[in-house]
Amino acid sequence: MSRTQERMNPRLPSARRWRRRRRPRRRSSVVSRRRRRRRRAAAVADEVDPLGANYGDVPLIELQSKAVSGRTWTSIGQLEAELKDQSILVRGRLHTSRAVSKNMSFVVLREKGYTVQCILSVKADLVSKQMVKFASGLSRESIVDVEGIITVPENPITGATQQVELQVRKIYCISRALAILPISIEDAARSEAEFERAEQTGEKLVRVGQDTRLNYRVIDIRTPANLGIFRIQCQVSNKFKEFLLSEDFVEIHTPKLIAGSSEGGSAVFKLDYKGQPACLAQSPQLYKQMAICGDFGRVFEVGPVFRAEDSYTHRHLCEFTGLDVEMEIKEHYSEVMDIVDRLFVQLFDHLNQTCKKELEAIRKQYPFEPLKYLPKTLRLTFQEGIQMLQEAGVDIDPLGDLNTESERKLGQLVLQKYNTEFYILHRYPLAVRPFYTMPCFDDPAYSNSFDVFIRGEEIISGAQRVHVPDFLSTRAEACGISVGTISSYIDSFRYGAPPHGGFGVGLERVVMLFCALNNIRKTSLFPRDPQRLTP
Numbered sequence: 001m002s003r004t005q006e007r008m009n010p011r012l013p014s015a016r017r018w019r020r021r022r023r024p025r026r027r028s029s030v031v032s033r034r035r036r037r038r039r040r041a042a043a044v045a046d047e048v049d050p051l052g053a054n055y056g057d058v059p060l061i062e063l064q065s066k067a068v069s070g071r072t073w074t075s076i077g078q079l080e081a082e083l084k085d086q087s088i089l090v091r092g093r094l095h096t097s098r099a100v101s102k103n104m105s106f107v108v109l110r111e112k113g114y115t116v117q118c119i120l121s122v123k124a125d126l127v128s129k130q131m132v133k134f135a136s137g138l139s140r141e142s143i144v145d146v147e148g149i150i151t152v153p154e155n156p157i158t159g160a161t162q163q164v165e166l167q168v169r170k171i172y173c174i175s176r177a178l179a180i181l182p183i184s185i186e187d188a189a190r191s192e193a194e195f196e197r198a199e200q201t202g203e204k205l206v207r208v209g210q211d212t213r214l215n216y217r218v219i220d221i222r223t224p225a226n227l228g229i230f231r232i233q234c235q236v237s238n239k240f241k242e243f244l245l246s247e248d249f250v251e252i253h254t255p256k257l258i259a260g261s262s263e264g265g266s267a268v269f270k271l272d273y274k275g276q277p278a279c280l281a282q283s284p285q286l287y288k289q290m291a292i293c294g295d296f297g298r299v300f301e302v303g304p305v306f307r308a309e310d311s312y313t314h315r316h317l318c319e320f321t322g323l324d325v326e327m328e329i330k331e332h333y334s335e336v337m338d339i340v341d342r343l344f345v346q347l348f349d350h351l352n353q354t355c356k357k358e359l360e361a362i363r364k365q366y367p368f369e370p371l372k373y374l375p376k377t378l379r380l381t382f383q384e385g386i387q388m389l390q391e392a393g394v395d396i397d398p399l400g401d402l403n404t405e406s407e408r409k410l411g412q413l414v415l416q417k418y419n420t421e422f423y424i425l426h427r428y429p430l431a432v433r434p435f436y437t438m439p440c441f442d443d444p445a446y447s448n449s450f451d452v453f454i455r456g457e458e459i460i461s462g463a464q465r466v467h468v469p470d471f472l473s474t475r476a477e478a479c480g481i482s483v484g485t486i487s488s489y490i491d492s493f494r495y496g497a498p499p500h501g502g503f504g505v506g507l508e509r510v511v512m513l514f515c516a517l518n519n520i521r522k523t524s525l526f527p528r529d530p531q532r533l534t535p
Helices: 003-008 014-045 129-136 192-201 210-215 224-246 285-293 334-354 356-365 382-391 404-418 469-478 483-495 507-514
Strands: 055-057 087-101 104-111 114-121 143-151 165-175 270-273 276-280 298-306 319-328 378-381 422-426 449-454 457-464 500-506
Touching: 055 129, 087 114, 087 129, 087 165, 104 129, 104 143, 104 165, 114 129, 129 165, 224 298, 224 319, 224 334, 224 356, 224 507, 285 298, 285 319, 285 483, 285 500, 319 334, 319 507, 334 356, 334 422, 334 449, 334 457, 334 500, 378 382, 378 404, 382 404, 382 422, 404 422, 404 449, 404 457, 449 500, 449 507, 457 507, 469 483, 500 507
Parallel strands: 055 165, 114 165, 378 422
Antiparallel strands: 087 104, 087 143, 104 114, 143 165, 270 276, 298 319, 319 500, 422 449, 449 457, 457 500
């Protein structure tokens, strides 16, 4: 009798018919048994863990400044072999996690660019399977507190900056990141060399574009290179202030809402100021000069500068941080260039000596050669620069301004001849300078002004200012500026004004060129250009 006949035969015992009917479905029984085992395993996992207090998500109420525990957190960058066998507490972002088994997991924590490898291994009364499972399930970039014992492995650690390991005893999640992030730190930190190697081997890597980086800037700036860039930027600003204060300068803070243009031209952001036309300051120029007339002697400011130019280049922004200086001149505008010389040589020395780790992090993703500069900064006249360009076959207007290509070419020529990438070019044609620039005594076609260059790009513009009010009015009119909008500025010179001069430099541009980066947006925390107003 066939199996079909058996199943259809009502005379056969029902048990026999059932066995015949179930035999072909033995595979389903195997699947069911596996499901039951998984359910039992999950039930075991859900059982109350006697070590449950040693891990988990920290409730919001505990993060609302509820109490001061007296605990001490150690920075990941301070974890060294000297701390062996000590119990320490760290806080960091979960950089990577890798579960080896149900009994063991590796977690790498990151803080301020430093990383440490943490190990969770099941041990009676110390680490449970549930704790390992909890750590393995945390999403990347989540913020966690980890308490553990420092150990020193025999072999070098290649996956972390710190050459110690943390044997985890407690782990708490302070803030969970999304499981899927718009960009990953690993992708955002790749160098061009990595992409070239991947192309040769056929490996496909994700390239994070500039716009994508800026759209998710809060994640992008977590990369080691970006952390290094903005720490160097901090050092530039601090050293700028420190040097000038040591030279008897006074820090000032000037208004950014003004009635008229501070630089001339139409590249200003116009706005309504309580029914009056106004604009955002293109520089603190007028006010720092007025401070000199107020007997401050020497002043400087670090503050925002606004330019409404439609410049879609690698080195222009609509808002940047200006480092501005103004000072009395006793005899010659070279006194201002002397300040520039000493300031930047000391600044470059300081960065090279104290920012080695930051420079190394930047160089790893964006390789560059150290800046070449002289102990005494090279000074060339504009005419000497023009002559060098003409001798090199460059067709250039001797009384016109240098364009980007001419600046770069001159930088190459100066490097070849003088072995420096930092130099001063002075006595510019008067026609290409602002209205308040003092003409040269021996040739009114030129001015007592200067620009400073790094790696073939201009970073500083400075000059002796016109301090004679009638002459200043004449110069403003010649440059198309309504004298009525700057009357208070001109009047300040009618009460007695000393000869003076100064300069301005963009903080972002200094960092960009010192580190030989290819775009100023890399050195602006949240850049503002003609196309970007967020984030």
